[in-house]
Amino acid sequence: MDWALGLVSLLVFPGFALMIALSFLYEWYDRKLYAGIQMRRGPLYTGPMGILQPFADFIKLMSKEDLTPRHADRRVFNSVPVIMVALMLTALTMIPVTGASGLLSFSGDIVFAIVAMTFFCVLVFLAGFSSMSRYSIIGAERAVLQLLGFEIPLMLSMVGACIFSGSVTISGIVAQQSGLWNLIGPPLLGFAIFLIAAQAELERVPFDMPEAEQEIVAGWLTEYSGRKLALIRLARNLELIFIAGLAAALYLGGPLGPSTDALAPVLFPLYFIAKTLFVILLLAFMKSIFARVRIDQMVSFAWRYLIPLSLVQIMITLIWRAL
Amino acid sequence: MGLRNWALRKSPWILHFNTGSCNGCDIELVATLTPRYDIERFGMYLRGSPRHADILLVTGPVTRQVRDRIVRIYNQMPFPKSVVAIGSCCMSGGVFSNCGKGPCYNVYAGLDQLIPVNAYIPGCPPKPEAIIDGVAKLLESMKATKRKEGTPDEPAQ
Numbered sequence: 001m002d003w004a005l006g007l008v009s010l011l012v013f014p015g016f017a018l019m020i021a022l023s024f025l026y027e028w029y030d031r032k033l034y035a036g037i038q039m040r041r042g043p044l045y046t047g048p049m050g051i052l053q054p055f056a057d058f059i060k061l062m063s064k065e066d067l068t069p070r071h072a073d074r075r076v077f078n079s080v081p082v083i084m085v086a087l088m089l090t091a092l093t094m095i096p097v098t099g100a101s102g103l104l105s106f107s108g109d110i111v112f113a114i115v116a117m118t119f120f121c122v123l124v125f126l127a128g129f130s131s132m133s134r135y136s137i138i139g140a141e142r143a144v145l146q147l148l149g150f151e152i153p154l155m156l157s158m159v160g161a162c163i164f165s166g167s168v169t170i171s172g173i174v175a176q177q178s179g180l181w182n183l184i185g186p187p188l189l190g191f192a193i194f195l196i197a198a199q200a201e202l203e204r205v206p207f208d209m210p211e212a213e214q215e216i217v218a219g220w221l222t223e224y225s226g227r228k229l230a231l232i233r234l235a236r237n238l239e240l241i242f243i244a245g246l247a248a249a250l251y252l253g254g255p256l257g258p259s260t261d262a263l264a265p266v267l268f269p270l271y272f273i274a275k276t277l278f279v280i281l282l283l284a285f286m287k288s289i290f291a292r293v294r295i296d297q298m299v300s301f302a303w304r305y306l307i308p309l310s311l312v313q314i315m316i317t318l319i320w321r322a323l
Numbered sequence: 324m325g326l327r328n329w330a331l332r333k334s335p336w337i338l339h340f341n342t343g344s345c346n347g348c349d350i351e352l353v354a355t356l357t358p359r360y361d362i363e364r365f366g367m368y369l370r371g372s373p374r375h376a377d378i379l380l381v382t383g384p385v386t387r388q389v390r391d392r393i394v395r396i397y398n399q400m401p402f403p404k405s406v407v408a409i410g411s412c413c414m415s416g417g418v419f420s421n422c423g424k425g426p427c428y429n430v431y432a433g434l435d436q437l438i439p440v441n442a443y444i445p446g447c448p449p450k451p452e453a454i455i456d457g458v459a460k461l462l463e464s465m466k467a468t469k470r471k472e473g474t475p476d477e478p479a480q
């Protein structure tokens with residue numbers, strides 16, 4: 001019966017089904033917040049308060065005609081969306097939802113988390129490059145430029161949390177925070193850097209050059225339509241959960257919180273959802289109060305401010321631990 | 324089919340194309356996108372790429388110069404798709420329709436000469452409320468009729 005239980009927890013709770021349902025919920029929450037800050041109402045008529053809007057978008061895209069441009073590299077072009085979803089679902093198994101450790105937990109899983117995010121960028125590049133359209137190639141190049149700028153501060157901020165907790169497993173870092181969150185202490189600076197870099201990683205508004213709608217149509221997404229676009233949107237929503245979950249695990253104590261043994265299976269997922277919603281709230285604020293920066297501003301911001309700051313943050317953490 | 328039809332009506336992504344408008348209709352359309360009218364309430368989303376769009380909003384008289392482009396953009400959109408003609412010019416040639424005898428030498432007598440049009444929004448220019456109403460009526464009509472799918476229509480001419 002052990003394997004059956006494992007299969008259920010992988011496929012249903014807290015595995016794939018929960019994550020896909022949450023990805024629709026979080027997209028709705030993000031859009032509602034974004035609309036609220038701009039004094040709009042946001043999705044309103046699709047289900048109660050428009051909560052079914054992302055689901056309707058998904059179903060609509062799934063049922064639309066699926067086009068492949070004649071000059072595209074068919075094999076890469078068609079496989080990238082599927083690999084994106086698979087990669088993000090795999091990475092999400094490492095995020096702790098019901099306890100200190102995720103479904104999969106091994107020594108060095110935080111390295112895998114970094115690899116997953118980098119690989120996602122590589123897939124974005126492949127998607128843009130295989131479309132063989134001007135706009136998508138420009139978008140893909142910008143995505144790689146962004147990767148060079150923001151991947152390093154992202155990693156360094158995660159390293160800061162690892163040093164502070166003295167562990168390279170996500171479960172170890174979460175368990176260490178059962179008393180006091182990492183946020184309350186030197187990794188606070190790391191949290192800020194992580195959020196900024198995550199915004200770039202997710203290609204959200206101040207750093208959405210790879211798909212700048214007003215300049216290059218839709219960037220690397222330009223040629224995607226129908227089913228493939230639906231899968232790419234799903235993968236990006238899953239990446240949003242992944243990054244929010246990672247931020248919660250590294251800085252906000254993961255799903256742990258006050259509870260009793262009997263209530264833990266119910267309360268811990270609720271804590272997880274509350275904490276990730278808080279992270280998305282911060283990300284949505286950032287998205288709505290800044291305008292898109294120029295490419296040169298983005299690169300110089302990353303290299304001249306963010307990377308030195310993340311090194312300072314590691315230094316402070318090391319000194320703190322040495323004391 | 325019910326679920327699919329529901330999703331189609333609830334998430335119309337729009338694409339705006341200017342075929343030679345005097346900018347009056349464009350300004351009204353841009354006003355429609357502002358927070359005051361907030362068309363995201365209906366799930367509408369302005370997309371830059373024809374590959375992502377469901378509804379093509381066309382403004383302005385269709386000039387001979389733009390014919391190839393509008394037909395190509397229409398063909399680039401995936402099925403099922405709809406076209407809305409905004410403004411008198413786009414519907415019939417408007418003020419350009421009777422310069423002397425018949426339509427102007429450089430303007431078609433309406434968008435439906437080239438591609439099938441599903442809804443017309445009259446006005447010179449139509450108000451943002453009229454544009455929203457027109458698109459909402461188009462979505463309403465999708466509920467009743469089963470929409471035909473098939474090969475793209477050949478442009479007349």
Ligand code: SF4
Pocket residue numbers: 343344345346347348382383384409410411412413417418446447448
């Ligand atoms: S309908 Fe009127 S406002 Fe619109 S393009 Fe024609 S002349 Fe301009």
